[in-house]
Amino acid sequence: MSDLKIGIVGTVRGADFYKEFNRFNNVKVTAIMDTDPEALSDFKQKHDIDMTFTKYEELLDSNIDVVVLTSPIHVHAKQAIKALERDIHVLSEVTAATTLQDCKLLFNAVKRSKAQYMMAENYCYIREIVAINNMVKEGLFGKIYFAEGEYLHNVKYLHYDKDGNTTWRRRETMGKRGCTYGTHSLGPTLNWFNERVNYVNCLGSGSHTVPEYENDDTTIMLCQLESGALIKIRLDMVSNRPHNMGYYSLQGTKGCYESPRIPGEKHKVWLEDYSKSTEEWIDLEDLYNQFLPEEYIHMPVEQTDSNHWGADYFMVKDFIDCIVNDKPVNIDIYKALEYTLPGILSEESIISGGKPVKFPNLKLWE
Structure with missing residues (x-):
């Protein structure tokens, strides 16, 4: 078959996707779109690209098979819907949408389209996250009932451009209260449970x-699942402190997991079936050979060469495999909305003093 033709929206994060897609022989990035002509010119000078566009519709007209959305989060849903209406596959950066209405419109567009939609929640492809997921499936944690994730990333410098104008990050993530950017924490933890949020x-x-920011310095979102299990999410994008964009923990009746909070620490597990006592932690890496595919152990790319600890490589590889071989994508519209909607619902909860907000039944949207 001919190469899968990829079009990318956005030159900043788009440069990372350009690199990842070009690692594979059966795809070619043929077009890039950005509203900034200067950014497009710079991109073309640095990369081998056939076509550049300043209008999204022109990109969709350029005979591409896949569009990769690295645009501002408030246009993800609208751009995805336009592509799906043309039966163009979509790989969308997080979050899938920023309003309940856009979630519904996106859901319906996916259902109507012949193309596939996947949300690019790359944190689900981090090596340690995958290892824990495989251990959960093997029952090593027993019945799991609590998890937490934290995204602590001081990005105040991204809230204004060089001319002092507010950016989409200032408006969309800091311009309202709630867990406005929580999928990196919620996606992996919710995937371990493989069930829906209830409240x-x-x-x-x-x-x-x-x-002067509307968003709180630290926001805590609690997600109670249908089984009664609890996930705690902490989001903080302004506090003056070192970053920790990937803290996770998991607790079950037979084991627990703790990721590092400080650089230099190791990922640790306590497992009833492996530990010699209730106080013995085991380095997660010591169990990789049993619970990770070979390519995750001896990674084909350096973690420093592929963003997010190598997760971007595995996510793009998985997406390509699903599209080329006509297999269902792993983070489909259901998972995309299950990771996205709690953050949207948190906006209602926080302004009402933390009252529980019911998660919608997506089956009723069909």
């Missing part, structure tokens, strides 16, 4: 570091 509660610390 969402959300509270915030107030705005202190930058008092």
Whole structure:
């Protein structure tokens, strides 16, 4: 078959996707779109690209098979819908949408389209996350009932451009209260449970570091699952502190997992079936040979060469495999919305003092 033709929206994060897609022989990035002509010119000078566009519709007209959306989050759904209406496959950066209405419109567009939609929640492809997921499937944690994820990333410098104008990050993630960017934490943890959220509660610390920001310095979102299990998500994108964009923990009746909080620490598990006592932690890496595919152990790319600890490589590889071989993608519209909707519902919860908000039944949207 001919190469899968890829079009990318956005030159900044798009450069990372350009690199990842070009690692594979059966695909070719043929077009890039950005509203900034100067950014397009710079991109073309650095990369081998056939076509550049400043209008999204022109990109969709350029005979591409897949569109990769690295645009601002509030246009993800609208751009995805336009591509799906043309039966163009979509790989969309997080979040899938920013409003309940856009979630419904996106859901219906996916159902109507012959193309596939996948949300690019790359954190689900991090090596340690995959290992824990495989151990959960083997029953090593027993009945799991609590998990947590934290995304602590001081990105105040991204809230204004060089001319002092507010960016989409300032407006869409910091311009309202709630867990506005929580899928990197929720996606992996919810995937371990493989069940739906039932209720969402959300509270915030107030705005202190930058008092004029609407979003709280730290936001806590609690997701109670249908089984009664609990997931706690912490989001903080302004506090003056070192980054920790990938903290996770998991607790079950037979084991627990703790990821590092400080650089240099190791991922640890306590497992009833492996540990010699209730106080013995085991380095997760010591169990890789039993619970990871070979390519995750001896990675074909350096983790420093593929963003997010190598997860971008595995996510793009998986997406290509699904599209080329006509297999269902792994983070489909159901998972995309299950990872995205709690953050949207948290906006209602936090302004009402943390009251629980019911998660919608997506089956009723069909």
